[in-house]
Amino acid sequence: MSRRHAPPRAERKPDRRDLGWYVDKAVEVAVFVGGVSAIVFVVGIFVFITREGLGFVTGPFDFRQFFLSPRWRPTSEWNPTYGILALFAGTASVTGLAMLVAVPFSICAAVFIGELTAGRTREVLKVLVEFLAAIPSVVWGFIGLSIINPLIINVFDVAVGLNVLNSGVILGLMAAPIMTSIAEDAFRAVPETYREAAEAMGATRWQVTYKVVIPAAKNGLLAAVLLGIGRAFGETMAVLMASGHSINLPTSVFDSVRALTATIAAELGETAVGSDHYRALFTIGIVLFLITFAINLTADLVIRGTRRKE
Amino acid sequence: MTPPSEATEQTPPAAAIRTRKLNFWYGSFQALFEVDLEITAGIITSLIGPSGCGKSTLLRSVNRINERSGDVRTTGTIEVLGHDIHGERVELARLRQKVGMVFQRPNPLPISIRDNVMFGYRLQNPANSRNKSEQEEILEGSLRKVLLWDGVKDCLGRKATSLSLEEQQKLCIARLLPVKPAILLMDEPCSALDPQGTEAVEELIWELRGDFNILLVTHNMAQARRASEECVFMLMGRVIEHAPTVEMFVTPRNPQTSDYIEGRYG
Numbered sequence: 001m002s003r004r005h006a007p008p009r010a011e012r013k014p015d016r017r018d019l020g021w022y023v024d025k026a027v028e029v030a031v032f033v034g035g036v037s038a039i040v041f042v043v044g045i046f047v048f049i050t051r052e053g054l055g056f057v058t059g060p061f062d063f064r065q066f067f068l069s070p071r072w073r074p075t076s077e078w079n080p081t082y083g084i085l086a087l088f089a090g091t092a093s094v095t096g097l098a099m100l101v102a103v104p105f106s107i108c109a110a111v112f113i114g115e116l117t118a119g120r121t122r123e124v125l126k127v128l129v130e131f132l133a134a135i136p137s138v139v140w141g142f143i144g145l146s147i148i149n150p151l152i153i154n155v156f157d158v159a160v161g162l163n164v165l166n167s168g169v170i171l172g173l174m175a176a177p178i179m180t181s182i183a184e185d186a187f188r189a190v191p192e193t194y195r196e197a198a199e200a201m202g203a204t205r206w207q208v209t210y211k212v213v214i215p216a217a218k219n220g221l222l223a224a225v226l227l228g229i230g231r232a233f234g235e236t237m238a239v240l241m242a243s244g245h246s247i248n249l250p251t252s253v254f255d256s257v258r259a260l261t262a263t264i265a266a267e268l269g270e271t272a273v274g275s276d277h278y279r280a281l282f283t284i285g286i287v288l289f290l291i292t293f294a295i296n297l298t299a300d301l302v303i304r305g306t307r308r309k310e
Numbered sequence: 311m312t313p314p315s316e317a318t319e320q321t322p323p324a325a326a327i328r329t330r331k332l333n334f335w336y337g338s339f340q341a342l343f344e345v346d347l348e349i350t351a352g353i354i355t356s357l358i359g360p361s362g363c364g365k366s367t368l369l370r371s372v373n374r375i376n377e378r379s380g381d382v383r384t385t386g387t388i389e390v391l392g393h394d395i396h397g398e399r400v401e402l403a404r405l406r407q408k409v410g411m412v413f414q415r416p417n418p419l420p421i422s423i424r425d426n427v428m429f430g431y432r433l434q435n436p437a438n439s440r441n442k443s444e445q446e447e448i449l450e451g452s453l454r455k456v457l458l459w460d461g462v463k464d465c466l467g468r469k470a471t472s473l474s475l476e477e478q479q480k481l482c483i484a485r486l487l488p489v490k491p492a493i494l495l496m497d498e499p500c501s502a503l504d505p506q507g508t509e510a511v512e513e514l515i516w517e518l519r520g521d522f523n524i525l526l527v528t529h530n531m532a533q534a535r536r537a538s539e540e541c542v543f544m545l546m547g548r549v550i551e552h553a554p555t556v557e558m559f560v561t562p563r564n565p566q567t568s569d570y571i572e573g574r575y576g
């Protein structure tokens with residue numbers, strides 16, 4: 001800007017403290033406090049969990065036992081052991097099954113919404129999907145307990161219906177809406193010119209989808225799957241209710257299992273602050289935190305990579 | 311496809327494209343009015359007219375790609391090589407292989423050069439019926455035809471979107487060839503290119519004349535004059551004049567045509 005256009009000195013007195021000035025300052029301070037506190041909280045939470053939890057660094061736990069032993073017996077009178085392998089296996093099996101359910105489900109749904117419908121139908125369906133994503137997890141747990149549980153018992157003729165199958169299906173259904181939404185965004189980001197070009201060469205709607213749109217959107221789809229995994233991994237209440245909550249290295253989908261998250265939720269209230277058990281639970285918290293952080297970071301990088309290429 | 315409507319007509323149709331009383335609407339907006347046109351076979355016909363007069367709409371009616379826009383309506387008939395393209399038994403996929411289209415902005419798919427060229431071919435021939443050496447021949451032949459082979463023969467796996475615009479547009483022409491189209495529709499194929507690219511692609515189009523029936527939309531009077539044998543002038547959704555290019559540019563019959571050619575419409 002040229003100097004000639006600067007207003008004359010008299011008008012530029014910066015400290016006219018009228019109402020506008022105060023409003024300005026107040027908003028500025030509020031935004032600053034909000035922004036900084038968000039960071040402070042995250043760091044604070046991390047520091048707190050770390051301090052409470054890093055048992056095998058500062059305290060009595062054995063690193064190898066903690067990760068490699070399937071025995072989680074924190075309340076044993078004479079020999080408490082803190083091995084999270086079985087809990088980890090529980091979480092992993094449930095998450096894995098959830099993805100087997102959610103990935104095909106959500107990608108098909110996204111293809112349908114994004115590629116095969118248009119206009120009003122599409123908008124209605126999108127709202128519906130977002131509505132599904134907002135169902136509280138305790139409601140899903142309730143569905144697992146009262147609908148899928150008897151269904152599994154009847155259909156497969158097993159004694160208990162609260163198991164990997166039940167919680168996997170529940171988590172899959174829970175993760176599917178958000179995955180659908182992200183996958184649909186990925187499809188939407190594929191330029192219309194690609195579809196037009198392919199159709200002009202004689203491709204049908206369906207051929208356009210699987211030969212052009214899905215390959216072009218594959219990074220976005222990968223991100224959708226990763227975020228779905230993160231969602232299933234961190235879910236607590238629904239798994240607690242639908243998994244059976246018994247410690248097991250599962251060998252079939254009809255085994256009951258216990259998840260890392262559910263363990264924390266169920267046990268933390270009954271432990272003495274500062275006890276070994278208490279710290280073991282916090283260590284589990286750190287493990288969860290790091291894994292979900294890694295998953296989300298990967299998803300983020302994948303999405304960013306896609307953007308850069310465009 | 312269905313047989314031509316006049317079954318008595320024995321001689322092969324002289325027209326590559328023939329429209330009768332063609333009207334076209336986007337929603338409630340009418341973009342084409344009573345278009346009666348016969349595009350002569352075996353030559354390049356250029357389509358000129360001011361912006362928004364319906365050139366693209368007419369072109370996009372011929373391969374029915376404008377039905378993508380959703381709320382559209384057509385009345386009247388379009389025949390391609392004597393076949394009604396709105397007939398009940400017409401398969402869109404077959405129609406679009408017979409009637410290839412080149413767009414204003416080069417739009418190669420974000421896959422390899424090879425896959426781009428073979429895209430239409432693979433749609434037509436399921437995986438188990440393909441012959442490898444035949445495919446390679448087709449690939450090379452198509453790329454040679456558009457004068458691209460020597461430039462890309464060592465990098466056929468490269469992403470097509472990484473080519474220069476001129477190369478991309480040539481590729482977009484090459485990928486129509488493996489399915490042996492009869493008609494090429496080109497919607498301002500050079501408008502996104504620099505002068506050299508324009509010249510190269512124009513030359514290429516001229517080379518293709520004779521093998522294909524070409525309908526070429528252009529904004530560029532000089533291009534229409536250089537590159538086409540017949541010329542159609544449109545204004546506000548109607549065909550105003552259709553004549554050999556030389557005649558139209560030297561002695562236009564309609565005063566509106568001469569106004570446009572002399573640059574009075576902008």
Ligand SMILES: Nc1ncnc2c1ncn2[C@@H]1O[C@H](COP(=O)(O)OP(=O)(O)OP(=O)(O)O)[C@@H](O)[C@H]1O
Pocket residue numbers: 336339341359360361362363364365366367368379529
């Ligand atoms: N998808 C659409 N929906 C509604 N109206 C449209 C659509 N496409 C084109 N039109 C309108 O139809 C008319 C003809 O458009 P068309 O694109 O065929 O013109 P054109 O002659 O190709 O113009 P240009 O030289 O700018 O490419 C224009 O008035 C345009 O606004």
Ligand SMILES: [Mg+2]
Pocket residue numbers: 365366367497
């Ligand atoms: Mg146009």
